[in-house]
Amino acid sequence: MIEFKNVSKKFQDKYILRNFNLKVQEGSKTLIFGKSGIGKTTIFRLLLGFIKPDEGQLLYKNEELNGKNVWDLRRDAVYIGQELDIADGTVREIIRTILNYKINLKKSFNESELLKLFDFFELHENILDKDFQSLSGGEKQRVLISIFTFLNKKLYLLDEITSSLDREMKNKVIEYLLSKKEWTLIAISHDQEWLNKEGLNIIEMGGNNNGTYN
Known part of the structure; x- marks a missing residue:
């Protein structure tokens, strides 16, 4: 579905x-796990077409990602x-x-259902009638998780979405997401609760950011 082929990205x-x-x-x-500053969020920015690779290829459904088909990915994601x-x-x-967005x-x-x-x-x-800005960090995360899982898309790109939750809720959210067999999921997280989950492909990125992952 998604493939990075020898992708490199430089800043300054x-x-x-x-x-x-x-x-x-x-x-x-898939879980992308590792310390801050080693390029994890850059992977999502490349995938969503916000930045372009300096070297290599990025494919979606066996076609090289470009200005046209990146919109197909965004509709699916x-x-x-x-x-x-x-x-x-x-x-x-x-x-x-959110529901009024074209996609x-x-x-x-x-x-x-919500x-x-x-x-x-x-x-x-x-909470539906509460001001979003008045909510705690954990409440905001759970509201956004609820809204976006309600959309029932094909591809979920999740960047540190459990960081403000307590341990019990982290596990509940993770297990819910992993139970959705029809979803393709790529998560970035520092949270240890993601580790050792059945059916999760864990990519631990090192400081040099070289490597091949399947």
Whole structure:
């Protein structure tokens, strides 16, 4: 589904990624694990077409990623990043804004379905009418996880999405995400709770960012 072929990326003449190879099969679950500053988030920025590789090829569904087919990937994907303050307004207003994006117009707002997710992630239904900016970091993460899993996309790109959660909730979120057999998932995290999960392909990136991963 996704393949990095000898991809390198430099910033200010310094390699952030060098000769990076990765194959991600449809339906697989991949964890990219390692310390800060070694290029993990750069992988997502390349994949979403926000930056271009200096060397190598990046493929999606066996075609080299370009300005045209990157929109196919973005339609198929959900990206949940480290930035939690994505918008102002109530949770309900933010949901409607997200569903009004062109790539999400086919998904109708089924409040009862969303509330089931809120309940599962231990959020009270009255959070819908709360100001998003007033929520704690953990509440914001759980709200965003609920909204974006509600969209039921094919590809999930998750950047440190459990960082503000307690240990019990980290495990609950991780196990929920890994249970979705039809989703292709790539996660970036420092959280130890991701490690040793069954069915998870773990990529531990080192300081030189060289290597091949399958």
